Amino acid sequence: MIRVEGLSKTFRDGFKALVDVDLEIRRGEIFALLGPNGAGKTTLISVICGLVNPSAGRVMVDGHDNVRQYRKARALIGLVPQELTNEAFTTVWDTVSFSRGLFGKPKDPAHIEKVLRSLTLWEKRDSRLLALSGGMKRRVLIAKALAHEPQVLFLDEPTAGVDVALRREMWEVVRQLRDQGVTIILTTHYIEEAEEMADRIGVIRRGEIVLVENKHALMRKLGNKELTLHLHEPLADIPTALSGHGLTLTDEGHALVYSYDAASQQESSSISGLLADLEAVGLRVKDLHTRQSSLEDIFVSLVQERR
Amino acid sequence: MNLKNLNLQSVKTLYLAEMARSLRTMLQSVISPVISTSLYFVVFGAAIGTRISEVDGVSYGAFIVPGLIMLMLLTQSVSNASFGIFFPRFSGSVYEILSAPMSYVEVVIGYVGAAASKSMILGLIVLATARLFVPYAIEHPLMMLVFLILTAITFSLLGFIIGIWADGFEKLQLVPLLVITPLTFLGGTFYSIDMLPPFWQTVTLANPVVYLVSGFRWSFYGISDVSPVVSLLMILLFLSAALAVLSWIFKSGYRLKP
Numbered sequence: 287m288i289r290v291e292g293l294s295k296t297f298r299d300g301f302k303a304l305v306d307v308d309l310e311i312r313r314g315e316i317f318a319l320l321g322p323n324g325a326g327k328t329t330l331i332s333v334i335c336g337l338v339n340p341s342a343g344r345v346m347v348d349g350h351d352n353v354r355q356y357r358k359a360r361a362l363i364g365l366v367p368q369e370l371t372n373e374a375f376t377t378v379w380d381t382v383s384f385s386r387g388l389f390g391k392p393k394d395p396a397h398i399e400k401v402l403r404s405l406t407l408w409e410k411r412d413s414r415l416l417a418l419s420g421g422m423k424r425r426v427l428i429a430k431a432l433a434h435e436p437q438v439l440f441l442d443e444p445t446a447g448v449d450v451a452l453r454r455e456m457w458e459v460v461r462q463l464r465d466q467g468v469t470i471i472l473t474t475h476y477i478e479e480a481e482e483m484a485d486r487i488g489v490i491r492r493g494e495i496v497l498v499e500n501k502h503a504l505m506r507k508l509g510n511k512e513l514t515l516h517l518h519e520p521l522a523d524i525p526t527a528l529s530g531h532g533l534t535l536t537d538e539g540h541a542l543v544y545s546y547d548a549a550s551q552q553e554s555s556s557i558s559g560l561l562a563d564l565e566a567v568g569l570r571v572k573d574l575h576t577r578q579s580s581l582e583d584i585f586v587s588l589v590q591e592r593r
Numbered sequence: 594m595n596l597k598n599l600n601l602q603s604v605k606t607l608y609l610a611e612m613a614r615s616l617r618t619m620l621q622s623v624i625s626p627v628i629s630t631s632l633y634f635v636v637f638g639a640a641i642g643t644r645i646s647e648v649d650g651v652s653y654g655a656f657i658v659p660g661l662i663m664l665m666l667l668t669q670s671v672s673n674a675s676f677g678i679f680f681p682r683f684s685g686s687v688y689e690i691l692s693a694p695m696s697y698v699e700v701v702i703g704y705v706g707a708a709a710s711k712s713m714i715l716g717l718i719v720l721a722t723a724r725l726f727v728p729y730a731i732e733h734p735l736m737m738l739v740f741l742i743l744t745a746i747t748f749s750l751l752g753f754i755i756g757i758w759a760d761g762f763e764k765l766q767l768v769p770l771l772v773i774t775p776l777t778f779l780g781g782t783f784y785s786i787d788m789l790p791p792f793w794q795t796v797t798l799a800n801p802v803v804y805l806v807s808g809f810r811w812s813f814y815g816i817s818d819v820s821p822v823v824s825l826l827m828i829l830l831f832l833s834a835a836l837a838v839l840s841w842i843f844k845s846g847y848r849l850k851p
Contacts, residue, residue, distance in 0.1 A: 297851055335692045339850050357600070357694040365692050371685030375617055387606025388693045430689065 287313040287438060287469045288334065293343035295329055295493075303329040305493040307343070311438075311471055316464050318484035318501075319473040326493040327473035328368060331440050335365045348437065361389060364431030368442040368473075370423045374416035378407055381415065382429045389434035401432045405459060421452040428459065439463060441472040445479060457483055512577050513544040513557065518570040525567050531560050599702075603695045607703030608710075611677055615711050622711070623718065626665055630719045633661055634726040637783060648785050649816040654727035659810040660782030661723070666716045666741065667748050667777055667802065671769050674708035674752030679765055682756070682848075691850065697843040701753065708749040713741055729813060736821070737812035743828045744805055750835035757848050776802045781810075786818045801831060 288311040295304040303326045311317050319327050332338040334345050336356060345352040347359040373381060382398055402408045405425045410418065415426060424444070431439060441460065445453040460483060464470055474480055480487050481501065488498040497504075520539035534543045544560060564571065615622050638654035645653040681687035690700060723729065731737050759765040780802030786794050797803055798819070808824025811817035817824070842849070 335688075337688055337691050337850065339846050357696075360692060360694040363692065365688065367685065367688050369685050371688065373614075373681075373684070373686055375614075380613075384606060384610050385689060388603050388689060388695070390600045390602045390694055392602060 287311050287348055288471075289346040290330075290334065291344050291346070293330070293333060293345065294341045295326075295333060295338060296341045303493050304333070304340075307490075307493070307495050309488060309495055309498065311469060312486075313469055314464070314467055315485040316460065316470045316472070316483050318480035318487045319471065319490055320475065320477065320480045320487055321473070321490035322475055325490045327490055328442055329493075330490065331365070331442055331471070331473065335363055335440060336360055361434070362437045364434065364436030364439045366424075366427045366431045366439070366441045366444060368446065370420065370427065375414055377412050377414055378402070378418075378426055378429070379411040381426065382433050385430035386433035391434045397435065398433060401429050404462065405429050421448055421455075424448065424456075425459075432463075436468070438469045438471065441470065443473055443475075445474070445476070453479075511546055513546065513560075514575055514577070515542040515544070515564070515571050516540060516573040517542065518572050521569075525569075527567050528560075528563055531556070531563070533560075600695055600699055603693060604699045604703050604706075607690070607695075607700070608707050611704060611707030612710065614677075615673070615707070623715065626669065626715050627718060627722050630661055630665060630722055631726070633657070634723060638726055648788075649814070651814050651816065652727065655729040655814075656785075656810075657783055658720070658723045658727065658729050659813050660780075660806050662716045662719050662741075663744065663780075663802070663806045663809050664777045664782050665719050666712050666744050667773055667805070668769060669712035669715050670708055670745050670748035671752035671755065671773055673711050674705055674749040675756035675759065675765055675769075676752075677704050677708055678753055678756035679759055687849070701750075701839060705746065705749045705753050708752060709742070709745040712749065713745045716741055716745070731813050732815045733812040737809070740805070740809045740812055740824075740828070743825075743832065744809070747828060747832045747835055750832070750839060754835065754838055754842065757842055760848075776800050777806075781806045781818060785816075801827065804828065 288309075290307055290309040293304055293307040293309075294302070296302050307326075307330060309330075319330065321327050329338060333340045334347070334352065336352060336359075345359075347362050350359040350362075352359040376384070379398070379402075382402065383393070383395075386394065386398065399408065402411055405428060407422070407425055407429055410422060415423060418426065428441075428444075444460070445456050448456065457479075460470055460472070472479075472483065484501050486498060487501050487504050489496045489504075514536075516537075517540055521535060521542075522539060524533055524535055524542070528542075531544060535541070536543055544557075546557065634654065634657075637657055642653035642657075647653065648656045678687075681690065695703075755765065755768050759767075779797065780800050781797070782802075786797050786803060786807075789797060804819060804824040804827035807818040808821050808828070811821040811824070841847070
């Protein structure tokens with residue numbers, strides 16, 4: 287549906303926001319673009335939607351070059367920006383109808399009604415935008431993006447600063463759209479969100495796509511947890527009785543680190559096995575803590591794997 | 594640019610939305626210019642004007658009518674058009690315009706067309722208001738409209754450029770305050786330039802507003818400081834200059850598309 291080829295963007299101040307990005311989005315999928323703040327997620331979306339001129343490379347939207355055939359390419363795309371940007375004094379109905387007209391589509395009150403109802407905005411259709419809550423405003427932005435019946439919807443950080451209940455509601459809305467055949471690309475820096483929603487996940491870091499993978503494959507990589515045991519007395523070596531647990535000795539023998547997959551049932555029972563073995567060997571544990579790989583760690587490890 | 598390919602639906606939507614925005618602020622956009630113009634007529638026309646003799650055979654009150662309409666037209670065109678594009682840039686909602694399947698020409702027609710329409714409507718309201726204070730005649734009504742339309746479009750384009758250039762509210766006010774208003778007051782709105790000493794008459798000819806006011810006044814009373822043909826050519830020159838700057842802006846993506 288969307289093919290990005292060799293896309294680079296260097297801003298005037300020399301900042302390289304995108305470096306030779308290749309990416310293909312399949313029709314009908316939910317694609318999550320995952321990356322830390324400043325990784326280039328928004329820049330990539332902006333280039334595809336025509337808000338930023340690329341320095342090199344090209345973007346094809348359903349076979350249309352987004353620069354030379356910008357009318358055809360852009361007509362297929364709906365964009366929900368990250369920031370809540372609205373003309374405060376217009377009504378929900380007017381602003382959504384405006385978006386449809388702006389994209390060159392004739393008036394269709396039935397379609398606008400359908401969009402508003404699906405986003406539970408129908409009751410608020412005559413409200414001015416400034417009177418709406420943050421979550422409502424975000425839904426208005428989604429309604430505006432859907433007003434011209436796009437085939438591809440970009441959601442830039444749709445759930446940033448949104449409470450848990452509303453986040454679930456957003457996810458539900460996105461799923462419904464996918465069921466209607468809309469291709470969805472969403473950016474996020476929450477792993478949880480990508481896990482919940484996406485069919486495929488692309489990881490972007492410092493303007494480079496580090497990997498694109500099926501969600502299930504990626505989640506296995508992300509599921510690692512670490513248990514660190516701080517010992518009273520330093521060890522020179524790992525006792526043979528504990529060798530079956532795959533431990534590593536760190537901190538000059540003061541700590542044992544145990545890696546495991548938190549999602550797996552079996553593994554959790556082996557934590558108690560490990561603790562029992564420690565007891566049996568007579569090691570005294572001063573303190574222990576567990577830690578889940580943070581997104582940043584995952585990026586670092588992903589980048590290192592590649593090199 | 595092939596006009597047949599013009600995306601009329603998009604242009605119409607943008608134009609109507611801009612006009613609707615003006616209607617929402619009807620009170621400040623219509624009442625305040627009418628009041629300020631009325632004040633000019635009371636002070637300059639009625640109070641001071643009665644002590645000033647006729648200018649080129651026209652009573653002073655009537656003499657300033659075209660100038661005041663020009664004053665209104667220039668300031669309103671610039672402020673409408675600059676605010677029209679500045680506000681979406683400021684609020685961020687410009688993303689929608691830029692991501693719409695619209696050409697730049699269409700965007701400009703929408704914004705500038707709406708700004709020019711609004712200032713022309715105001716100009717005509719001021720014209721009607723003036724009638725309450727002084728009698729006047731319009732000798733060349735058709736040319737009056739031509740001057741009105743060309744000036745409104747030209748200065749709306751200028752306002753649009755300012756709205757793209759400005760990166761804050763101060764800059765948005767800067768050009769109207771420091772450039773447009775002084776040039777208008779010194780451009781023969783309240784006097785005929787042959788009332789000035791010879792040296793200043795020459796200096797004044799460098800003021801573009803002189804040509805606008807002079808041409809516009811000619812369409813009313815058949816009197817002018819410079820030939821109406823020169824006035825018309827000058828307006829067309831400003832129009833081309835504004836279009837040239839705009840086309841550079843869009844080509845380079847200046848302030849709109851990084």
